[in-house]
Amino acid sequence: MLMKMVTRWKQAMVNSPECRQRVLVSIASTAKRINMEILFNKKIKDLISDKLEVRERLDEALVAQEKKFVLNSEFLSEKNKKNHKDLYSQYVKDFNTISAKLDAVDKSNASGNHSAFRQLKIDETYNMNAAYLHELYFANVSDVRSNISMVSISFMRLERDFGSFDEWQRDFIACCLSSRCGWVVTYLNTYTQKYMNCVIDLHSQNVPAGFYPVIVMDVWQHAYYRDYLKDVKTYTAAMMKELNWKIIENRFTKADKILQVLRS
Ligand SMILES: [Fe+2]
Incomplete structure (x- = not known):
């Protein structure tokens, strides 16, 4: 079945854009019917692009690769950690599925009231943010040797833009x-050119424009409820004791470089 799809795509590439679109829709329909949407992930894209040299067309779909994280935190149970990683894994899968569907969806009937295209775009951002915010969170927590230097870029930038490091902490907890x-x-706002804290509801509501994240905390209930019930304050304080300032310092360094480019 896989090779049949590849052959159909190869034949379509020599025809008009309209023909290619029809074939792509047809292939997507076949994949859906036989529950093989996963074929549109990186594996099939690599196969088609490498063998048939049609990389430019096929790279339109976004593909996220699941990453592995070791969570050493002493403040979260093992069941909590496993459940959280499983959730992240599903977000990556769903993002890839949605991205593949967007390659084939009919855009001619796009509508703000109701359309498949609109729903896919909304779900794309939701699952994409879920995947990448989880990666940022897993990477910047769970350091049992957490330590921040007063001469680090992280410390100095937070002190500069919040008045003091303690004030950044109070604002972050609030x-x-x-x-x-x-x-x-905590993110670099590329428009105000300052570091700010923001509250994002779910994964995609209230995401500021010009947003470059440097410190990320998961405050979904699934992150803490099993171990802390509704005590989000104790959970947050525990996670902040284990922030990985080496990872965060690297992000601040990159953010400073972004600012240099923007100011040049
Ligand atoms: Fe989460």
């Missing part, structure tokens, strides 16, 4: 307590 199930992020 943001976590304000979340309605979502994320709290």
